Amino acid sequence: MAVIEARGLCLDFPYYHIGARSLKKRLMGKSRLHTDPSNRIVVTALRNLDFRIGTGDRVALVGPNGAGKTTLLRTLAGVYEPVAGSLTVTGQIGALIDVAAGMDNESTGRENVRLRGLYRGLTDAECDRLAEEVAEFAGLGDFFDVPIRTYSAGMGVRLSFAMATAMQPQVLLMDEWFLAGDAAFMAKAEERLARLVGGADIMVVATHDFAVVRRWCNRAIRLEGGMILADGPVEEVLGGLEATA
Numbered sequence: 707m708a709v710i711e712a713r714g715l716c717l718d719f720p721y722y723h724i725g726a727r728s729l730k731k732r733l734m735g736k737s738r739l740h741t742d743p744s745n746r747i748v749v750t751a752l753r754n755l756d757f758r759i760g761t762g763d764r765v766a767l768v769g770p771n772g773a774g775k776t777t778l779l780r781t782l783a784g785v786y787e788p789v790a791g792s793l794t795v796t797g798q799i800g801a802l803i804d805v806a807a808g809m810d811n812e813s814t815g816r817e818n819v820r821l822r823g824l825y826r827g828l829t830d831a832e833c834d835r836l837a838e839e840v841a842e843f844a845g846l847g848d849f850f851d852v853p854i855r856t857y858s859a860g861m862g863v864r865l866s867f868a869m870a871t872a873m874q875p876q877v878l879l880m881d882e883w884f885l886a887g888d889a890a891f892m893a894k895a896e897e898r899l900a901r902l903v904g905g906a907d908i909m910v911v912a913t914h915d916f917a918v919v920r921r922w923c924n925r926a927i928r929l930e931g932g933m934i935l936a937d938g939p940v941e942e943v944l945g946g947l948e949a950t951a
């Protein structure tokens with residue numbers, strides 16, 4: 707059974723390159739910036755978050771630009787380490803967050819898929835099958851056997867999507883880029899996405915698109931300034947957001 711539990715979760719980003727004292731003074735008036743014990747400026751991206759997400763929850767992270775949605779997703783995926791509080795994620799994670807995350811630019815599409823499969827503990831034959839399956843869905847033709855640094859943005863999305871959706875996770879974490887494919891690809895992708903979401907115990911998606919929230923989610927967490935302003939059924943949380951828009 708999959709569970710995500712956060713207690714007093716906090717995350718800061720240090721700004722290493724900001725050294726000038728006058729600049730520091732100017733920035734310090736802003737509420738999310740402060741200095742750490744080493745006198746570096748840090749921005750508080752997530753503040754004191756408490757929540758529990760359990761099996762069956764399809765959660766939308768909503769809120770304005772800079773609210774902390776992507777940072778929270780990446781923290782759930784283990785990309786960032788909290789600076790305070792605790793976070794427990796039980797269940798195998800599948801992340802559709804950064805298109806190129808975990809990919810080697812100099813390797814081909816096929817090599818990248820095989821590497822991912824080996825990392826997940828698949829046998830050689832299973833990796834071959836996985837590569838064939840991804841190749842067919844991504845529809846990259848001969849480009850599947852060319853280094854991925856030569857891919858266009860759309861080709862990168864196709865490969866990442868096909869790869870990320872080829873293995874069923876228990877905890878599915880998604881940023882809204884999955885909607886960015888071309889129309890023909892998305893028509894094909896939607897069915898696969900629905901299967902992936904249906905097969906996951908937990909889904910968390912960061913999005914600005916209320917239609918996406920209403921279609922795919924049963925719960926929404928509203929973030930602003932790195933804090934949780936509301937957490938509950940979709941209509942309740944979106945209603946609060948629409949009222950303040």
Ligand SMILES: Nc1ncnc2c1ncn2[C@@H]1O[C@H](COP(=O)(O)OP(=O)(O)OP(=O)(O)O)[C@@H](O)[C@H]1O
Binds near residue numbers: 720769772773776778
């Ligand atoms: N790598 C980073 N280094 C420094 N600050 C960062 C970094 N990533 C995010 N931040 C800061 O953390 C805060 C939250 O950003 P985040 O990207 O999580 O917001 P978001 O809600 O996903 O916004 P958007 O809707 O614009 O994608 C912002 O103040 C941002 O400037």
